[in-house]
Amino acid sequence: QVQLVESGGGLVQAGGSLRLSCAASGRTIGNYATGWFRQAPGKEREFVAAISSISWSGSTTSYSDSVKGRFTISRDNAKNTVFLQMDRLKPEDTAVYHCAAKVGYSNTAHDDAYAYWGQGAQVAVSS
Numbered sequence: 001q002v003q004l005v006e007s008g009g010g011l012v013q014a015g016g017s018l019r020l021s022c023a024a025s026g027r028t029i030g031n032y033a034t035g036w037f038r039q040a041p042g043k044e045r046e047f048v049a050a051i052s053s054i055s056w057s058g059s060t061t062s063y064s065d066s067v068k069g070r071f072t073i074s075r076d077n078a079k080n081t082v083f084l085q086m087d088r089l090k091p092e093d094t095a096v097y098h099c100a101a102k103v104g105y106s107n108t109a110h111d112d113a114y115a116y117w118g119q120g121a122q123v124a125v126s127s
Contacts, residue, residue: 002027002116004099009121012089020084020121022099029075030054033107034082035114036073038095038123048097049073049084050107062107067093089125096120 008020022034035050051073052060061073072085082099098121100114 002029002032002101004101004116004118006097006099006118006121009097009123011124011126014089014091014125014127016089016125017085017087018089018123020086020097020099020123022082022084022118024080024082024101028077029080029082029101030077031103032101032116033104034073034075034099034101035107035109035111036082036084036097036099037111037114038093038097040092040095043095045098045111047109047111050109051075051082052107053105055105060107062109064109086123089123091125091127094123094125096122 003025005023033053036048037045039045049063070088075082099118101116102114
């Protein structure tokens with residue numbers, strides 16, 4: 001099975017940028033759809049972005065409305081890593097961010113479809 005480890009979290013001022021990494025081991029991450037989810041204190045976990053597994057036609061990406069246009073999900077197959085580039089950060093982006101992987105092509109926003117999870121990375125955005 002695939003193991004996932006997030007890194008790159010931290011504290012940043014509003015309007016700043018961070019890049020989260022999700023390093024995979026044990027399996028090739030390109031064979032999995034991979035998503036980013038976040039959970040703020042006292043709130044339910046929510047979908048952020050996802051990228052489908054590799055297919056003959058390439059990959060597709062999807063984003064929540066709250067991050068669309070500010071966040072970008074990508075994958076580096078040589079590094080077996082998925083990234084989340086976060087620009088124009090807002091205080092409401094403060095949360096623990098988890099990457100997750102699922103077997104199959106679909107980059108669904110439903111967290112219960114993802115079987116493999118990382119431990120999370122804290123992102124804090126000050127106003």
